[in-house]
Amino acid sequence: MPGRLQNELKKRKPFVHIEQEVVLNLFRTGDRLGIRLERLLREHGLTGAQYNVLRILRGEGQPLPMQEIASRTIQVVPGMTGLVDRLEKAGLVCRARSESDRRVIYVRITAAGLTLIAQLDEPLPAMERKLLGGLTRDEKAELIRLLEKVRDHLEQLDE
Amino acid sequence: MPGRLQNELKKRKPFVHIEQEVVLNLFRTGDRLGIRLERLLREHGLTGAQYNVLRILRGEGQPLPMQEIASRTIQVVPGMTGLVDRLEKAGLVCRARSESDRRVIYVRITAAGLTLIAQLDEPLPAMERKLLGGLTRDEKAELIRLLEKVRDHLEQLDE
DNA sequence: GGAAAATACTTTACACATCAACTATTGTCA
DNA sequence: TGACAATAGTTGATGTGTAAAGTATTTTCC
Structure with missing residues (x-):
């Protein structure tokens, strides 16, 4: 199971580090979501x-x-x-x-x-629901938990 | 269980939509990771x-x-x-x-x-491992899976 | 009381990112 | 063939994000 991002980026070799795959997936997914949300905001x-x-x-x-x-x-x-x-x-x-x-x-x-x-109170959450429609509610909760755990650890590194 | 981001952002009301919480967590975590990685790259x-x-x-x-x-x-x-x-x-x-x-x-x-x-082949993965040290290997794999699932759904929206 | 540190904000310089408009080149097809 | 669409890349305008330096104000503390 070589992973999807790998294919998407047309990389030849498999990812050596799973951490790199996490980071790239995080950036790429945030970017894709951001582009669509920014587009909606720009209309206003x-x-x-x-x-x-x-x-x-x-x-x-x-x-x-x-x-x-x-x-x-x-x-x-x-x-x-x-x-x-x-x-x-x-x-x-x-x-x-x-x-x-x-x-x-x-x-x-x-x-x-x-x-x-106030004009965005309806369409923005609607867009967010639409964009994240690929995940079940449990998966959304799990995604939140994992991301918070990453940030918790980052804060520990600062201390 | 009010959620950590909520406290971090000092928001008063609970999140109405879990989707909003996912999106904010995604942006914030990507930003925090990006800042640290950019810092390392800038040294070079x-x-x-x-x-x-x-x-x-x-x-x-x-x-x-x-x-x-x-x-x-x-x-x-x-x-x-x-x-x-x-x-x-x-x-x-x-x-x-x-x-x-x-x-x-x-x-x-x-x-x-x-x-x-080539000078970054060592320190960059090392930094990525350090930053994601808060997750187990299984959690990293699960995080990748969830992020890929989000992007899969986004691509479907384009078709 | 007054020098020095700390704080809040601004300014400047640089690198991205997005969109719209433009040039140059190639492909389509009537 | 010859107008027109499609494609590859650039340019320009605007907004954002970072770091470093600068200004004004307040706090600290000897």
Whole structure:
């Protein structure tokens, strides 16, 4: 049983390390899913990163500092600056400097931002269900468990 | 059992859809792994995308058209142009136009390119083993199976 | 009280990734 | 044959992600 990715990539030799196969499968599958989800978001004028920021702000229900937003996404702080710049220019969020600590900048979602992401509350989960339709519910749960276990171990490596 | 990602993202409400949890876990885990692998590659002056191209060319053993390389990576053709530009400028690959079909451009890995990626043949798999040390061999195999199943279903959606 | 460290954010530079539009070449077929 | 479609690759615009350096503000602590 040589594995499917191997054939897909037209590699000649079998994978020497199963770990490499895991990593490549992880990247490739994430990419394939991401492309389709980004496409849906783009129809509403948003990128994936922008949608994530708006969703986090809506979920929190109150303004959040730049760094707090960055820590909840895949992102590093420097990238957040430009991201919020674009969202602010589009009128979806606004900045406000903190009174107590003038280094901190709070980001707040605007009414226009709330309206925009509300339009995705139906189609986005529907798309996710469709994309993951190949797995049973048990398989989805098992996939989540395995991925969390990988990240748990990665965090241990940091300590 | 509320799930770990949920806590990690400091979300208030439980995930409504398990599919969303799968997608977020997939992105986040791939990102965490990618950051560490990219860091190792960068020590050798390469990015992940560049390393992939070199590895594909070495594995094939002969020059490949741009499009063929792109089809074996996560990449779209337009991005491949700039990527090969940079590799060529670094002296790691070279271009050659096909004789039979003058639209096609073949990319060949140079001796310098082979030397460079040979330096990663040891440390890269070692790093991958270390990063995935949290999973048993059976769990790695199961993770691969589930990810391949997701992609199989995605391909069916295209037909 | 004041120098030094820490923190929050921005700026800059570079490398991807995506899409749309463009050029050059080849294939189709009426 | 000759218009037209298809294909291979490039270019340009926009957005994202990383690292390194810079600025402003606050905290620490002697």
